[in-house]
Each structure stands twice: as structure tokens, then as C-alpha cells.
Amino acid sequence: MNTIFYIAAATALLSSILAITNRNAIHALLYLIISLLSISVIFYILGAHLIAALEVIVYAGAIMVLFIFVVMMLNIGMEEESEKKWLTPGMWIVPAILASVLLVIFIYVLKAFEYEQAATEIIGPKQVGVSLFTTYLLAVEIAGILLMAGIVGGYHLGKQKKKVMHRFMVKDGERK
Amino acid sequence: MYIRTEEDEIMVTISMEIQILFAALLFLIGLIGFLVRRNIIFMLMSIEIMLNSAALVFVIAGAHWLQADGQVMFIFILTVSAAEVSVGLALILQMYHHFKTLDADALRKLRDSRENEDIPQ
Amino acid sequence: MRILIPLIPAIPLLSFLIIALAGRFISKKAVGAIGTGSVIFSALITIAAGLYFLSSAGEGAVTSSVYSWINTGGFSAGISFLLDPLSLVFCFVITFVGALIHLYSIEFMRDDDGFRRFFAYMNLFVGSMLILVLADNLLLLYLGWEGVGLCSYLLIGFWYKEPENGYAARKAFIVTRIGDTAMILGLFLLLISFGTLNIQDLMQQASGRWAAGSPLAVISAVLLLGGALGKSAQLPLQTWLPDAMAGPSPVSALIHAATMVTAGVYLITRTHVLFTLAPVVMTAIAVIGAITLLIAGFSALAQHDLKRVLAYSTISQIGYMFLAMGIGAWSAAVFHFMIHAFFKALLFLSAGAVIHLLHHEHDMFRMGGLHKKMPLIFYTFLTGAASLSALPLITAGFYSKDQILWFGWTSASSSHWLWLAGITGALLTSLYTFRMVFITFYGELKTEPHEKAGALMTVPLIILAILSAAGGFIELPENFGPVHLFSRLFETVLPSVAIEEGSSELIFQIVSAVITLGGIYLAYLLFFRNSPIVKRIRGTRLSDFFYSGWGFDWLYNFLFVKPVVWFSEVDRKDFIDAVYTSIARMTGYFNVLISRSQNGKLRWYVLFLTAGITVLLVVILSL
Numbered sequence: 001m002n003t004i005f006y007i008a009a010a011t012a013l014l015s016s017i018l019a020i021t022n023r024n025a026i027h028a029l030l031y032l033i034i035s036l037l038s039i040s041v042i043f044y045i046l047g048a049h050l051i052a053a054l055e056v057i058v059y060a061g062a063i064m065v066l067f068i069f070v071v072m073m074l075n076i077g078m079e080e081e082s083e084k085k086w087l088t089p090g091m092w093i094v095p096a097i098l099a100s101v102l103l104v105i106f107i108y109v110l111k112a113f114e115y116e117q118a119a120t121e122i123i124g125p126k127q128v129g130v131s132l133f134t135t136y137l138l139a140v141e142i143a144g145i146l147l148m149a150g151i152v153g154g155y156h157l158g159k160q161k162k163k164v165m166h167r168f169m170v171k172d173g174e175r176k
Numbered sequence: 177m178y179i180r181t182e183e184d185e186i187m188v189t190i191s192m193e194i195q196i197l198f199a200a201l202l203f204l205i206g207l208i209g210f211l212v213r214r215n216i217i218f219m220l221m222s223i224e225i226m227l228n229s230a231a232l233v234f235v236i237a238g239a240h241w242l243q244a245d246g247q248v249m250f251i252f253i254l255t256v257s258a259a260e261v262s263v264g265l266a267l268i269l270q271m272y273h274h275f276k277t278l279d280a281d282a283l284r285k286l287r288d289s290r291e292n293e294d295i296p297q
Numbered sequence: 298m299r300i301l302i303p304l305i306p307a308i309p310l311l312s313f314l315i316i317a318l319a320g321r322f323i324s325k326k327a328v329g330a331i332g333t334g335s336v337i338f339s340a341l342i343t344i345a346a347g348l349y350f351l352s353s354a355g356e357g358a359v360t361s362s363v364y365s366w367i368n369t370g371g372f373s374a375g376i377s378f379l380l381d382p383l384s385l386v387f388c389f390v391i392t393f394v395g396a397l398i399h400l401y402s403i404e405f406m407r408d409d410d411g412f413r414r415f416f417a418y419m420n421l422f423v424g425s426m427l428i429l430v431l432a433d434n435l436l437l438l439y440l441g442w443e444g445v446g447l448c449s450y451l452l453i454g455f456w457y458k459e460p461e462n463g464y465a466a467r468k469a470f471i472v473t474r475i476g477d478t479a480m481i482l483g484l485f486l487l488l489i490s491f492g493t494l495n496i497q498d499l500m501q502q503a504s505g506r507w508a509a510g511s512p513l514a515v516i517s518a519v520l521l522l523g524g525a526l527g528k529s530a531q532l533p534l535q536t537w538l539p540d541a542m543a544g545p546s547p548v549s550a551l552i553h554a555a556t557m558v559t560a561g562v563y564l565i566t567r568t569h570v571l572f573t574l575a576p577v578v579m580t581a582i583a584v585i586g587a588i589t590l591l592i593a594g595f596s597a598l599a600q601h602d603l604k605r606v607l608a609y610s611t612i613s614q615i616g617y618m619f620l621a622m623g624i625g626a627w628s629a630a631v632f633h634f635m636i637h638a639f640f641k642a643l644l645f646l647s648a649g650a651v652i653h654l655l656h657h658e659h660d661m662f663r664m665g666g667l668h669k670k671m672p673l674i675f676y677t678f679l680t681g682a683a684s685l686s687a688l689p690l691i692t693a694g695f696y697s698k699d700q701i702l703w704f705g706w707t708s709a710s711s712s713h714w715l716w717l718a719g720i721t722g723a724l725l726t727s728l729y730t731f732r733m734v735f736i737t738f739y740g741e742l743k744t745e746p747h748e749k750a751g752a753l754m755t756v757p758l759i760i761l762a763i764l765s766a767a768g769g770f771i772e773l774p775e776n777f778g779p780v781h782l783f784s785r786l787f788e789t790v791l792p793s794v795a796i797e798e799g800s801s802e803l804i805f806q807i808v809s810a811v812i813t814l815g816g817i818y819l820a821y822l823l824f825f826r827n828s829p830i831v832k833r834i835r836g837t838r839l840s841d842f843f844y845s846g847w848g849f850d851w852l853y854n855f856l857f858v859k860p861v862v863w864f865s866e867v868d869r870k871d872f873i874d875a876v877y878t879s880i881a882r883m884t885g886y887f888n889v890l891i892s893r894s895q896n897g898k899l900r901w902y903v904l905f906l907t908a909g910i911t912v913l914l915v916v917i918l919s920l
Contacts, residue, residue, distance in 0.1 A: 001188045001189075002188065002189060002190055005188060005190055005195075009198045012198075012202065013198070013201060013202065013205065016202060016205045016206070016209075016225055017205055019209070019221065019225070020205065020206075020208065020209030020212070020213065020218065020221070020222060020225075025215070025217055025218070028218065028221065029221065032221055032224070032225070035225070035228075036228065039202075039228060039232060042232070043232075043235055045188055046188060046235060046236065046239040047239050048235050048238070048239060048246070048247050048250075050247060051235060051247045051250045051251065054250075054251065054254060055254075058254055058258065059228070059254065059257070062258065063224065063257065063258055063261050066261060066262065066265060067217070067220070067221065067261070067265070070217070070265045070268065070269065071217060073269070074217075074268075074269070074272055074278070086213075086214040086215065086279070087212070087213070087214070091212050092208075092212055094211075095207070095208045095211035095212055096208065098207075098211070099204040099207055099208050102204060102207070103200065103201070103204055106197065106200040107197065110193045110196055110197060110200075111193070113193075121242060123238070123239070123242065123243070123244050123247065127244040128244045128247045128248060128251075130244075131244040131245065131248050132248055132251070135248075136248050139248075139252060143251075143252055143255040143256075146255060146256065146259050147255060147258065147259055149259065150258065150259030150260070150262050150263055151262070153262075153263045153266070154262040154263055154265075154266045156266075157263065157266035157267055157269075157270055158266040158269055158270075160273065
């Protein structure tokens, strides 16, 4: 089990790095999907079988596909030139420094505590479902409202403004 | 085919520090990606990486404490992420229509307006 | 009588208001009538109050309170007036001589466009001066003090269209302001020490609490002396009075001869208890008086302008008053003040008449031979000059000056050097006075007078001439049959001077008479006969030194004016102010700098966000 963890972790990290450094949007998204699949594997070996499946279905399957649809709709692939201009090597310095400082802090915090053993048993979908619909019922309802807000917002924001021309207007709302 | 029996146990003996450290590394990668890329699609992607890593920490913790709460949190994070991505992509479409570019630096209308540039004598 | 006393200053002030507000609408004659009438009215009230006061001799001083001006925090000062022999004498001089001068100015200023303005200022002056001498507390006195200073400025610069007059007025105001500042500091010190500025209370508490020679007494006396020096034009603040002759002659007569310059004398005499508590200050007063009278006497010898001679003469005579006060001869100082007011006003008015009738010619050496052309003015001028030189027996000046010189020799707190300075000053006085007389009125006629003086100008001259001659008979020395009307008046108010016995007064009278006559004869030899010595002296460095008033103007210019002007040139861009504006500029600069960080770019904001979180985490974890 441990080796599977290490392999999956390495894959996730590597593909994430490749995702953010890629110039082509579609390629980056595909690398991201690989990263998500690796994390799903980690979920599985930690005993969270339900959400391993959910990760693949929802995250990798729906959200990333949404991304890909939008990228394809916007025809981004043609803009590799501007990507090259925007992604100069000099831009990596400050974020790298900042991230390494944060890393040091994380390591320091993690080292300060003592942890015991990790996963020892599978927590199945039945347990999760029971927990969802008893303890966290209210949160589920709110999550539902949130999704509805997302739908309505997405519909509205995605709308193109129709150019309504009054017969006395010339263009863009100017009066004749 | 591997048939799970009662005796099967999940025995991941890696200490929790390493697991959370891995999640932290993923988060940092997402952060770096956000700060570096100028294309707004990539920024949104980096946000997804960061969200994912945070959810990973929840699951690790839930597996440690042997409770379903971690997975429940993951479901909620997933929900939030989905809603946010859909709205965000819709906004990106609008932005592309108006500015004809996906440059995040093009959205600068909320900058300081530079009205009072003159220094008092 | 209590009701009458506030009327004395109130009526001139009322007429000032009337003339100032409504003068434009009434004729010049009416303005002159109102202006002069108010002062005459005040004089009548003063005489009435004086008679009443003298008859009910047992009553002592009379206080009359009009209005409670300040009453807060344990300190109260009201508009209340005190009538006692000292203020009575001063009121009499101010109103009487003032009325005569107002009468004179109706004709003198008749052709002037600023006629109404003149009378308004003069009335304001008389009102302020009366407030000064009648004031019950030092705060009200200071009000009058400032009022006369203001009127002096306004009247010196009366003909404001000439820039030099404005400079002279400004110089007068600034120099006296230095004295005023010292005085107000003295008032603060007294207030802090005693909690009251009421003069009677102060004098009582001071003599009770402060021992003779205690440092606080000395300091407050020095500060008050500073104020007196400024107003009375004594060393070192005497430089303004010669330049103040830029004003019209009635102004010089009233303000700079009879009244305002004697305000210092009044102040010191009024607060004499305080000064007697500080003997070193008394010595200083006497020494300053002695030195000033010598310096001014020498300077008067070298002047060309008729009025400047009289100005230096005023400084010198007030030096005599200071000398008298310094040795403790208080009533002698007040006596000399009164007599001096008479003859100096007379001299200024007749000099003004001469100048006026000679088309505003000021230079003595361009006058001459006038004693036939204007006989009345000549004889009145001669009377005044004789009184100034203390011509023996027949002039009032002899009695007053002789009294001072006598006390100068015999007083317990005086030294023979002071007498010597006084007698030298007497010689100088008769010398420069009769130089003035001979050069102006004898010799060949250089400028023709263009008209005769009218009655309004000559009557005051005559009255003042009579007073200059006969006014001294109320105070005769011991060996003339003692007549001590004047000093007896002051028994209740001023201490008498302590005399060392053993000298004969007759000898000293003979000595001073010889000196006076000798001075006149010397002037006759030098100036009547146009002696060649005079021509040789004029133009030498010594003569120029005396002419410039012993170089004080140059000294002050060098010490004070030049550095300030230099600094204001250096500070042209106001670099001291730049220190303060630099704070504002720095803030603005940093504002511009920091607001550049709000550039609207999302990634920048997230960068700063993470940097902030990092710093926060480091801080929290390190605690």
C-alpha cells in the first residue's frame, strides 16, 4: 500500500507541475485530469471509496470537461504566441520564494505535532450517506441552494446581450 | 479479480505528516500557478488544484479519525467547486466578449484612478 | 463728586466718537468747536473737582468705579478711577494745556484736508491720557498707555502721503513697543505675585511682603522702568522722539512735550512704593536721567531743525525729572513736569507758528531777523526759552530746576556727580536754547513770513507765556520765604525727600544763576555775533556725531535692523516653513507611491495576500 501511495503522489505532483507550466490550454487541462485521477487513487487507498469515485465522476468528469468545453469554445489554442510572451522565466522567482517560505512554515507546523497511524478501515458509502442525511442535513440543503444559485448565475452571466435597436436609434443606444 | 474479504484492512502505514505534506505541496503548486500565469483559464485551473488539495487534507484527517465527516466535507467542497467553476467560466465568457482577450491584467478598471497625482507644495 | 470724575476722560472720548463717525457731515468749524469744547469742558470739571478736593482736604483720595471689566478666577479689574493729588495735577496739565493746544490747532490746521481726522485723533489721545492718569488699577493704566501710543503713531504719521512720516511713526511705535513689552511683563509678575493689579492694594502688599532689595521687587521695578523709558524717550529708547517731529506742531506740543512723554514719569511716581523697595533701580533711574540729559543736551547743540532742538530739549528735561525721581525727590519731579509742560508747549506752539508762517521752513539757518516781523511770537518764544534755561527769579523754570539741583546735592541718596551732571546740563540748556533764539530771530532776514498769526494762535501762546513766567511762584525755596503750596499738596501721596543738612541753598542758587547767565552770554558771543569758531566747529566729526544723536540710530540699525533684514533675505523661500510643508509633501509622496500598488491586477493582490499570510504565520508561530 505504501508504494502505491508514493507512486500516486508523485504522479499527482508531476502532472500538476506540468499542468501549470504548459502553454497549451488543452494540454494543461489534460494533465490536470491525470492529477485528479492520481488523487482519486490516493482516496481509494485511504479507504474513502465513495469519494474516490466521486472525484473521478464529478471533478474529473464534469468540472474539467466544462473547462475543456469553454476552452474549445473560446478557440484558445491559436494564442500560443501571447502565452510565450506572458510566461517569462523571470516571473517564477517571487512566487517561488513565497511558496518556499510557506513550505518551510508548513513543515515546521507539521513537525511540531505527533501523529499516529493513518487509515485502518474502510469507511463506506453507507456511513457517509447516513452522516449526510442525519447530521449534516442542513448543510446538504444549503449545498443544494448553492448549486441552484450557480445554475441561475451561470445562465444569466452566460447570456449575450441582444442588440435591441429602436427605430430612432442609430447604434449603441444613440438617439438620432 | 481481487475480492475483498473481512480480513482485508487498509494498512497505509505512512505517517500523517507525509500525507499532509503532500497535500501542502499540491497547494503550493496551485498557488505558484495562480501567481505566475496570466491567462485567466489557467488561474481558474490553479484554483481548482488548491481546492482539491484542501479537500485532500479533509479526507486524510477523516480517515485518521475513522469518521465519515471527512468525506462529507469533501462532498461539500466538491459542490462549492462545481458552482464556482460554472459561474467563473460564464464570467470568463463575458470577459472574452468585452475585452477580446483572456489576459487577467486587462481587467484593471478597479485600479487607483490617479486623479491626485500632484504632490502638495 | 464721584460722578464727575469719570466724566473727565469720558467727554473727550465721546467727542472723538462724534467726530469720527459724523465728522464728515458737519462743518470744520463745528468739528473744531466740538473737539476743543470737549477738552475745555474736561478742564472745567477738573478744576471743579480739584477745588472740591482741596477744600475737603481730609477726604484723601476719591475712587469712582464705573464698570466691572474683568472679574474672574480671583482677579478683578474694573474701569474705576482714582483722584488724588498726583492724578489731579496731571489731569489739570493735560486738560488745560490740551485745551489751549486744541484752540491753537483750529487755526493751525485750518487749511488742512485732514482737519476732522486731526481733531478726532487728538480727542482720542486726550481721553486715553486721562484714562492713564486717572486709572485705579494697572490694567486700565495699560489701556490708556496703549491708547496714547496708538494716537502718537496716528498723529506722527498724520501727513501720511509722505513716506518719511510713516517711517517716523513706525519707528516711534516700535521703539515704545519694546518698552511696553517690558511693562506688560512687569504687570504679569506683579499679578502672579499679588493676584491683583489695583494700585493701592499692590503698594500695600508689596511693602508688606517684599523686603527692600528683594529680587522680585527689583525685577518688577526694572520691567516697569523699561516701559517708562520707552514712553518717556530716555536712554536707551530715546531714538524715536527726534524723528517724531514729523508730525504737526500741535501734536509735538501736546504729545511729545507735555503729556505722553511724561507718562513714564507718572507711572514711576504712581508706583513709587515699588521703586523705593528696590534702591538699585532708583539709582539706575537717576543715572539714566543724568546721562540722558547730557547726551540730549549735546545733541541739541548741533541740530539745524528748529523742532529737533526742542525734541532733544524735551528728552533732556525729562532726564531731569528722572534724575529727581531717582534721588527720591518725587514732588520736585512732578513740579518740574508741570512747569516743563507749560514752557515746552509754549515753545512748540510758537515754533510751529514760525514754521507755519514761513511756508513750512524748518531749518533754523534759513530763518533770521524775525524778531521785528513777528513780535508777539518772538516775545512768547523768548519767555519760553528763558523758562527753559531757568533764568533766575522771573521764570518758573528757575524754581523747578533749581529745586531738582538742590536736592541733587543734598539728598541722602544722591551723589555730587548727579548734581554736577545737572549743572552741566543747565549750562548746555541755556546754550542751545539761546543759540536757537539768536539764529532764528536775529541776524538777517532770509525768509519772509507771509501773513500774521490769528488770535486763536496767539492767545494760547500768551496764556502759556504767563504760566511759564509765573507758575513757579507756588513753590518757593526755603530762603525765599518758604512757599510750599505744591509740595504740601503731595504730603499724603508722595514721600518727601530726605536731606542732609549742612549746605546753604543760597550758594547753589547763585551757582545755577551764574551758570544760566553764563550760558546765555556764551550763546550771545557765539551765535549773535556769528563767531568764526562756529563755522569751524560745524562740519567736524564731533559736530556730526552730536547731530546724529550720538550715533544711536546707526547703532540700532547695525545691531538689530541689519541682521533681521539679512535673515529675511536669506529666508526668502521660507525654509523654516518648508520643514512643516515637507511633512505634508512626504505624506503626499508616499500616498502616490503606495497607491501605485493598487493597480487593479488580480495576481498582484493575491501576491500581497499570500505575503501577508506568510508574515502573519511567521509572527504567530514565533510568539
